[in-house]
Structures are given as C-alpha cells and as structure tokens.
Amino acid sequence: MRVRATLLVLAALVAFEVPAAQDEKRVAFPQQLFTAPPAGSYSLPPIQAAPRGTVLDEQGRSRSLAGYLHGHVTLLSFIYTHCTDPAGCPLAFATLAAVRDRLAARPETAKAQLVSLSFDPRYDTPDVMRLFTKTYDGNGRKPAWHFLTTASDSQLAPLLVGFGQDAAVADAPGGARRLDHTLRVFLIDRRSRVREIYSSAYLMPEVIVNDILTLAAEDGTP
Amino acid sequence: MRKILLAVLLAFGLPAAADETCLSPYTTALIKGQEDYIHVWALGVKDLGDGQDKLVTIGANPKAKDYGKVVSSVSVGGRGEAHHMGFTDDRRYLWAGGLSDNKIYVFDLQDPAKPKLTKTISDLGAKTGYLGPHTFYATPGRMIIGTLSNTKDKGGVTGLAVYNNKGEYVAKYDLPVSGGGDGYGYDVAINPAKNTMLTSSFTGYTNYMRPLGDLVKDGEAMKKFGNTMVVWDHKAMKPVKVLAVPGAPLEIRWSPKAGDNWAITATALTSKLWLVKQEGKEWVAKEVGTIGDPAKIPLPVDISITADGKGLWVNTFMDGTTRYFDLTNPEQPKQTYSKVTGKQVNMISQSWDGKRVYIASSLLENWDKGGADNEQFVRAFDWDGKELKPAFEVDFTKEKLGRAHHMKFSAKPR
Numbered sequence: 001m002r003v004r005a006t007l008l009v010l011a012a013l014v015a016f017e018v019p020a021a022q023d024e025k026r027v028a029f030p031q032q033l034f035t036a037p038p039a040g041s042y043s044l045p046p047i048q049a050a051p052r053g054t055v056l057d058e059q060g061r062s063r064s065l066a067g068y069l070h071g072h073v074t075l076l077s078f079i080y081t082h083c084t085d086p087a088g089c090p091l092a093f094a095t096l097a098a099v100r101d102r103l104a105a106r107p108e109t110a111k112a113q114l115v116s117l118s119f120d121p122r123y124d125t126p127d128v129m130r131l132f133t134k135t136y137d138g139n140g141r142k143p144a145w146h147f148l149t150t151a152s153d154s155q156l157a158p159l160l161v162g163f164g165q166d167a168a169v170a171d172a173p174g175g176a177r178r179l180d181h182t183l184r185v186f187l188i189d190r191r192s193r194v195r196e197i198y199s200s201a202y203l204m205p206e207v208i209v210n211d212i213l214t215l216a217a218e219d220g221t222p
Numbered sequence: 223m224r225k226i227l228l229a230v231l232l233a234f235g236l237p238a239a240a241d242e243t244c245l246s247p248y249t250t251a252l253i254k255g256q257e258d259y260i261h262v263w264a265l266g267v268k269d270l271g272d273g274q275d276k277l278v279t280i281g282a283n284p285k286a287k288d289y290g291k292v293v294s295s296v297s298v299g300g301r302g303e304a305h306h307m308g309f310t311d312d313r314r315y316l317w318a319g320g321l322s323d324n325k326i327y328v329f330d331l332q333d334p335a336k337p338k339l340t341k342t343i344s345d346l347g348a349k350t351g352y353l354g355p356h357t358f359y360a361t362p363g364r365m366i367i368g369t370l371s372n373t374k375d376k377g378g379v380t381g382l383a384v385y386n387n388k389g390e391y392v393a394k395y396d397l398p399v400s401g402g403g404d405g406y407g408y409d410v411a412i413n414p415a416k417n418t419m420l421t422s423s424f425t426g427y428t429n430y431m432r433p434l435g436d437l438v439k440d441g442e443a444m445k446k447f448g449n450t451m452v453v454w455d456h457k458a459m460k461p462v463k464v465l466a467v468p469g470a471p472l473e474i475r476w477s478p479k480a481g482d483n484w485a486i487t488a489t490a491l492t493s494k495l496w497l498v499k500q501e502g503k504e505w506v507a508k509e510v511g512t513i514g515d516p517a518k519i520p521l522p523v524d525i526s527i528t529a530d531g532k533g534l535w536v537n538t539f540m541d542g543t544t545r546y547f548d549l550t551n552p553e554q555p556k557q558t559y560s561k562v563t564g565k566q567v568n569m570i571s572q573s574w575d576g577k578r579v580y581i582a583s584s585l586l587e588n589w590d591k592g593g594a595d596n597e598q599f600v601r602a603f604d605w606d607g608k609e610l611k612p613a614f615e616v617d618f619t620k621e622k623l624g625r626a627h628h629m630k631f632s633a634k635p636r
Contacts, residue, residue, distance in 0.1 A: 031415040033483075042458035045393040047363060048386045164363055164387050166312040168635075182312045184362055197363035199311060201414045207457060 039213035044195040051162020060126035080120035098205040114145040257631035264624040266301040271622030275304035290614030308358025319355030334632035350394040368410040371427040378426035379405035402464035406448030411474035419456040422471040423448020434589040465507040477531030488522040511555040584625030
C-alpha cells in the first residue's frame with residue numbers, strides 16, 4: 001500500500017510537472033541576437049570523455065550508459081522531475097523539446113537522441129520516468145528521448161563526478177527538498193566524448209541543432 | 223546510500239551568496255548580497271614571510287568577527303609573478319595564474335574561509351606554446367585562458383587556451399597576426415546573446431618582466447605593445463574583425479544591463495576609454511573619453527563597471543587615483559569623482575550593489591614603485607554615490623604577505 005500511495009503522489013507530481021516543463025512561457029530562454037554559424041563551418045573539440053556507469057531505463061532494466069551513448073549523437077541533461085525553478089530543469093526540458101522538434105525533419109540526425117537523466121533516484125524511479133516517456137512519446141518519435149534514472153545514490157555518484165555536474169541539497173518551502181545545480185546540457189558524440197556543454201546563457205535551440213548536425217556529419221568511426 | 227550522494231553533493235559545494243560585477247556571466251546565478259570574503263592573489267616578495275605567491279583570504283562582512291582580518295593564506299611553493307584569477311562556472315574552484323612560472327593554481331573553495339590548493343596545471347607551455355596565463359574566463363564546463371606571451375621568443379604574440387574544469391587541455395586559438403592583427407593578448411570577455419567574444423592586447427614576457435624604469439627608456443621595446451582588439455565568433459572560436467585600439471587596451475567589460483550591447487575598455491599607454499559596439503552589422507571601436515592627463519601617462523590599469531552599466535571605476539597606477547565615470551551615455555563618459563586612494567593603485571572591484579569598493583596595490587613585481595611609494599595593501603571603501611569612505615585596510619607588507627594583486631569575492635553558504 002505504501003508503494004502504491006507513493007506512486008500516486010509521484011504521478012500527481014509528474015502530472016503537474018510535465019505540462020509545466022512544456023510551457024515555454026514559464027522558462028527563461030536566453031536571448032539569441034545572431035544567426036547561428038552554419039553546421040560544419042566550425043569544429044567542436046573534445047572536452048572530456050563521458051563517464052562510464054550504470055543507469056536504469058524506463059522499464060527498470062539495468063543498462064550501461066556507454067551502451068546508450070555509443071554510436072549516437074546524444075544531447076543529455078541531468079534533471080529531477082520535481083524541479084520547479086523556471087531557469088532550471090523546465091528550461092532544460094523546453095530546450096530539448098524545441099531541439100527535438102527542429103530535428104524531426106532532418107534524416108541525417110536519425111541516430112541522434114535525447115537523454116534526461118535524473119539526479120534524484122530517491123524520487124525519480126523508473127515508474128516516474130516512464131510517465132515522462134509516455135507524455136513525450138519518448139520512443140515513438142525521432143529522435144528518441146530517453147528518461148533514465150539510477151538504482152541508487154552510489155550508482156549516480158560517479159556519473160555526477162564524471163560529467164562534472166554540481167548539485168547541492170537545499171531546503172525548499174513547505175519542507176520540500178531542492179537540488180541546487182548549475183544547469184548544464186551535454187552534447188556527446190558517437191565515441192562518447194563530450195563535445196559541447198551548454199548552460200542557461202547558451203541554451204539556444206538553433207545553435208544546438210547546428211552543433212548536432214556538425215557532429216552527425218562527422219565520421220563516427222572510433 | 224543517502225550518505226554517499228550527500229558526500230558527492232557536498233564535495234561539489236554549495237552556492238555562493240555574494241558576487242561582483244566583473245565575473246564571467248556564466249557562473250552560477252549571481253546573488254547580490256554581502257560578500258563574506260575577499261580572496262587576494264598575492265605575489266611573494268623575497269625575504270618577506272615565506273617569500274611565496276599565495277592566496278590570501280580576508281574577512282569582508284562587517285557583521286563578522288573576522289571583518290578586515292586575514293583569515294587564511296595558502297602558499298603555492300614558489301614565486302612566479304602571481305597575477306589574475308577566475309572562478310569556474312560552478313564557482314567551486316578559483317583558478318590563479320603565474321605570469322613567469324607559466325603555472326595555473328586551482329583552489330577549492332568548498333570552505334571559502336579556507337581555500338585549498340588542489341591542483342597545479344603545469345603543461346600550458348608544452349600544450350600551447352603560450353606563456354603568461356592572464357585572464358581566466360569561465361564558460362560552461364571549461365575555462366578560456368587569455369595569455370600574454372609565448373615560450374619561443376617571449377614576445378607578445380600569443381593566444382587563447384581552453385582547459386576543461388578538470389584541468390585538462392582542450393584546445394588553443396592563436397590571436398590573429400594578419401588582417402591588422404598584432405597577435406598580442408590580454409583580456410577576454412563574451413557576450414553570448416551576440417555570439418561575440420572580445421580580446422584585448424598588452425605586451426610580452428620580455429617587457430612585463432623588465433623593470434619599468436628601464437623599459438620606458440627603450441624606444442624599441444615600447445613599440446612592442448598591443449594596439450588592437452579582436453572580435454571573435456565565439457561559437458566557432460574564429461577571429462572576425464581586428465579593431466584598431468592604440469595604446470594597450472586592457473580589461474574589457476560588457477555592460478551587464480539586460481538589453482545593452484556594448485563593451486568598454488581603457489588603454490594603458492594612451493589613457494583613453496574606448497567603446498566597442500555594433501553599428502548595423504559592423505563592430506566598431508570608438509574613443510569616447512580621456513582618463514586624467516594622458517601626457518603624464520597616469521597608466522589606467524583596471525576598471526570595474528556597475529551592475530546597471532551606468533558607471534565605471536577606473537584606477538590609474540602612477541598617480542594612485544581612483545576615478546568614477548558616469549556611463550549613462552556610454553558614447554560620452556563623464557568623470558564625476560576622483561580620489562587618491564594610495565601611492566600606487568592597481569586592481570579595483572566593486573560589489574554587485576555598488577556599495578563597496580576594494581582596491582589592491584600591486585601591478586607587476588618589476589613595475590611597482592620603490593621605497594616609501596611601494597605601499598602594498600588591500601583597502602576597502604564604502605560608496606554612497608558621493609564619497610569613498612575607508613572601511614578597512616590590510617597592510618600586506620606588515621602582514622608579510624607580499625604584493626596584493628587580483629581580488630575575487632565569495633560567501634558562506636546561506
């Protein structure tokens with residue numbers, strides 16, 4: 001009963017948060033006062049290797065993150081589903097959704113994918129993430145959008161450290177809990193190398209799409 | 223398990239609670255409160271204390287017991303011309319450079335009262351051929367490092383290095399030597415909404431390590447100063463246009479005010495204020511003001527812009543003067559205040575709310591004045607819009623700390 005009750009609470013939270021994340025009027029998109037450089041007219045040097053680790057998919061199956069990343073151009077952000085800061089996770093959701101819409105008509109990005117990875121496994125169980133998959137039609141549209149979590153804090157920790165994703169627990173009004181973090185979205189190439197990192201000032205869908213196209217045009221041979 | 227996550231989260235630190243106006247804007251959300259600490263990157267002085275370069279932390283909150291006092295000091299093991307610093311984008315780490323040892327020291331500010339030296343990056347020269355890491359400008363997950371010189375001839379032709387936040391080399395970008403470019407480097411500042419990065423230009427190792435009195439008498443050496451700024455396509459990291467800005471343009475400050483689309487700089491040798499702005503599609507540089515009497519070479523060395531972009535502090539080294547310019551019309555800055563704040567003054571930083579101003583004394587080891595004029599200090603002032611009123615002072619010579627140079631603010635987690 002306790003598990004069911006918890007899920008109901010989580011479902012209610014998600015039911016509230018999913019539409020909130022989709023409401024672009026609530027989020028603070030950065031100004032873009034320029035035309036993005038054409039895809040392929042610049043290079044994105046490798047910044048760091050994406051960390052190895054284990055994640056849980058929407059069905060609760062244990063999978064290696066490397067297995068997800070290999071062979072794909074991946075746009076990945078850490079999120080937690082009960083985040084309500086318009087400049088935080090909702091901005092990440094809205095950006096990924098906008099990028100996905102722009103990529104939908106680009107067959108050269110068929111191997112691109114989006115990943116939202118929770119850094120709060122305590123709340124964001126596979127059941128919760130599955131609700132997001134359903135809402136966003138994660139596997140039903142191209143590019144696919146995966147909503148992943150981890151089994152435990154110890155499984156999550158090396159991923160946070162490896163990506164260099166900061167986070168800090170803080171109290172929120174009403175006794176709730178908040179995860180303060182620098183909003184970062186990572187662009188990862190087919191060889192699991194981070195090639196671009198975006199924070200709130202840089203989350204411009206047109207630019208991100210051109211970055212993805214730039215990587216998609218590269219020879220992905222390891 | 224919960225403890226493990228908490229350990230990781232705490233390892234990344236907690237957000238700072240105060241800020242200044244001259245950071246990269248890509249650091250974690252700026253909080254406009256009272257700073258608790260001033261971190262000072264200080265040059266070691268032979269036979270003074272341990273003689274080493276060090277990060278000195280001073281209490282800056284008037285409500286705290288440590289107000290105006292040195293609360294910690296971290297020496298780095300040698301003396302290498304300590305100069306500038308910059309926070310990583312998450313504000314957890316403070317990177318500090320040595321202009322002669324070509325090293326970068328990474329301090330962990332998890333406990334801002336007690337920074338810890340956690341890494342020394344020593345491969346800048348080997349990876350890039352650049353010498354003299356000067357500006358540390360945070361972008362997401364990375365640091366852009368503006369350098370001053372090169373390891374080959376130690377002249378002024380140099381470039382930008384990029385390292386990731388783990389301290390690993392990522393890429394290098396030469397300053398342009400064609401299309402009007404002189405290849406010289408100094409500061410870096412980015413306007414992400416315009417995808418525009420600006421760089422400025424100073425001089426190379428052979429000049430900045432030479433005693434100033436000798437240098438100014440050497441006409442050939444005095445020709446080897448930068449006279450340009452470069453407009454870059456930031457995404458592509460490619461130079462777009464070279465702007466003629468004669469006389470060594472130094473610090474660059476974009477107006478922090480939302481909607482503003484201009485940057486300002488001061489030229490050290492010609493004592494002018496220059497505005498960089500876009501007219502139509504073209505970026506242009508305009509001389510818009512004079513600082514003191516240029517004939518006397520007052521040597522403007524640092525500027526600090528207000529959070530609303532309507533005011534600018536300027537320090538001139540030779541006459542020890544701090545000036546305030548009204549930038550309401552950035553095309554016509556007007557000096558509205560000046561005060562002699564020391565026998566030699568260099569860096570100036572203000573709090574986000576503009577109510578507090580901090581000044582440090584040292585320019586370069588071999589350019590600082592001698593004898594009684596060689597004051598070494600950090601002086602804090604309160605600013606009410608009319609008068610700089612002394613708040614506290616730390617005498618770096620008396621405290622055996624060395625020469626006070628660049629300053630950054632931090633705060634306890636709140």
